[in-house]
Amino acid sequence: MTNKKNQDLMDKLVSLCKRKGFIFQSSEIYGGINSCWDYGPLGVELKNNIKQNWWKSMTQFRDDIEGLDASILMHPSVWITSGHVESFADPMVDCKSCKMRFRADEISGKKCPNCGGELTEARQFNLMFKTHMGPVEDEASVVYLRPETAQGIYVNFLNVLAPSRQKLPFGIAQIGKAFRNEISPGNFIFRSREFEQMEMQFFIHPNEDEKWIEYWKEERMKWYLSLGIKKENLRFHQHDKKELAFYAKTAYDIEYNFPFDWKEIEGVHNRTDYDLSRHTQATGKDLSYFNDQTKERFIPYIIETSAGVDRTMLVCLVDAYYEEWVLNEERTVLRLDPKIAPIKAGIYPLVKRDNMPEVAKKIEDKLRPHFKVFYDEGGAIGRRYRRQDEAGTPFGITVDSQTLQDETVTLRERDSMEQVRVKIDDLVTILNKKIWGV
Numbered sequence: 001m002t003n004k005k006n007q008d009l010m011d012k013l014v015s016l017c018k019r020k021g022f023i024f025q026s027s028e029i030y031g032g033i034n035s036c037w038d039y040g041p042l043g044v045e046l047k048n049n050i051k052q053n054w055w056k057s058m059t060q061f062r063d064d065i066e067g068l069d070a071s072i073l074m075h076p077s078v079w080i081t082s083g084h085v086e087s088f089a090d091p092m093v094d095c096k097s098c099k100m101r102f103r104a105d106e107i108s109g110k111k112c113p114n115c116g117g118e119l120t121e122a123r124q125f126n127l128m129f130k131t132h133m134g135p136v137e138d139e140a141s142v143v144y145l146r147p148e149t150a151q152g153i154y155v156n157f158l159n160v161l162a163p164s165r166q167k168l169p170f171g172i173a174q175i176g177k178a179f180r181n182e183i184s185p186g187n188f189i190f191r192s193r194e195f196e197q198m199e200m201q202f203f204i205h206p207n208e209d210e211k212w213i214e215y216w217k218e219e220r221m222k223w224y225l226s227l228g229i230k231k232e233n234l235r236f237h238q239h240d241k242k243e244l245a246f247y248a249k250t251a252y253d254i255e256y257n258f259p260f261d262w263k264e265i266e267g268v269h270n271r272t273d274y275d276l277s278r279h280t281q282a283t284g285k286d287l288s289y290f291n292d293q294t295k296e297r298f299i300p301y302i303i304e305t306s307a308g309v310d311r312t313m314l315v316c317l318v319d320a321y322y323e324e325w326v327l328n329e330e331r332t333v334l335r336l337d338p339k340i341a342p343i344k345a346g347i348y349p350l351v352k353r354d355n356m357p358e359v360a361k362k363i364e365d366k367l368r369p370h371f372k373v374f375y376d377e378g379g380a381i382g383r384r385y386r387r388q389d390e391a392g393t394p395f396g397i398t399v400d401s402q403t404l405q406d407e408t409v410t411l412r413e414r415d416s417m418e419q420v421r422v423k424i425d426d427l428v429t430i431l432n433k434k435i436w437g438v
């Protein structure tokens with residue numbers, strides 16, 4: 001449960017995200033729109049770095065997963081077949097006095113948590129956004145904004161299988177927007193109505209589901225650890241019968257210890273042959289797989305790993321946020337892993353004279369093809385360091401009078417604040433080693 005200290009931490013983080021250009025409320029100058037967020041200059045870098053890291057770990061570093069980018073709007077029958085039209089709903093109650101709406105499964109007691117008023121009976125509220133395709137707004141033109149990216153993968157199973165010449169077990173990965181008309185969005189970017197998912201569907205022989213769900217649980221946990229997330233803030237939660245989604249046989253959440261509670265950041269699901277069987281029945285297209293060695297034909301089972309980009313980003317920000325006292329001054333620092341930090345290095349002339357800005361600019365030109373860097377000559381050097389500490393920039397490069405004599409600079413580390421002298425010519429190699437380990 002959220003206590004005052006944790007609420008303060010969230011408030012400070014939201015304020016930092018606005019101030020530094022990570023995240024803004026959507027349409028802010030119009031008063032904002034609930035549960036939609038815009039990612040600013042630093043936010044979009046962080047988000048892209050997270051997505052690229054996931055994408056590479058899934059598709060580049062292994063040979064058994066292919067990529068896909070399916071469209072958001074799909075044939076409306078997909079969502080009937082998948083079960084979303086009928087079952088993708090949350091129980092909703094309204095307060096008869098203050099008119100606020102709540103998810104019935106998220107409140108305790110029978111009274112309104114806002115005003116104590118009487119609540120209506122719970123009714124099912126479908127979370128899919130509907131819109132119309134084409135100029136006529138009638139029932140025949142209804143289409144849905146996808147509530148998960150997964151269905152785009154299932155309907156393309158054969159399209160991907162043939163050209164990639166993959167054999168089971170193999171996977172298809174996709175990153176893309178998803179939309180849910182959540183009854184109670186909130187906790188900043190944790191639950192919004194428009195968000196991004198990073199989903200991977202792994203097609204396997206039905207007898208091997210236990211083995212592969214264990215494998216993917218461990219792989220996915222390792223990925224969060226590789227982003228520098230603290231182990232003690234991560235855990236698994238197995239769904240009991242009541243929690244299981246309508247398509248899942250077994251499901252595990254990877255949860256993070258947010259300031260507002262332990263909450264899901266990713267689901268690892270055994271979806272069995274549910275989706276491919278349903279699409280086969282609905283379309284008459286045979287989505288089975290033939291193993292030409294064993295001569296066996298079967299509908300593959302699917303182990304799904306389904307992560308939220310926005311939630312991962314919130315995890316990275318919360319986990320990295322520190323306030324500490326340094327020489328009688330408080331500093332706020334985002335200890336983001338260098339791999340995902342939006343800006344890799346700040347470049348600073350110590351003073352704005354003696355040719356230092358020119359030399360610093362040359363260093364900027366040298367580094368820019370390799371890394372996202374930031375040049376700053378404004379204000380005292382300490383203040384410039386602090387500004388980049390708050391932005392999560394892991395390294396600072398300072399040009400001083402010694403630079404002009406021996407072509408060395410100081411390299412400052414954000415976390416330890418230690419400074420070492422290094423040659424300008426070695427900067428690319430040193431930074432590559434520190435950021436990527438190579």
Ligand code: GAP
Pocket residue numbers: 147148149150180182189190191192193194195196197199264265266267304306307308309310311
């Ligand atoms: N295809 C399976 C699926 O969509 P899910 O558990 O409903 O499973 C997977 O969602 C992930 O998507 C969640 O763990 C979360 O990270 C993200 N997610 C779901 N709803 C979200 C929302 N309203 N806002 C932000 N992220 C959300």
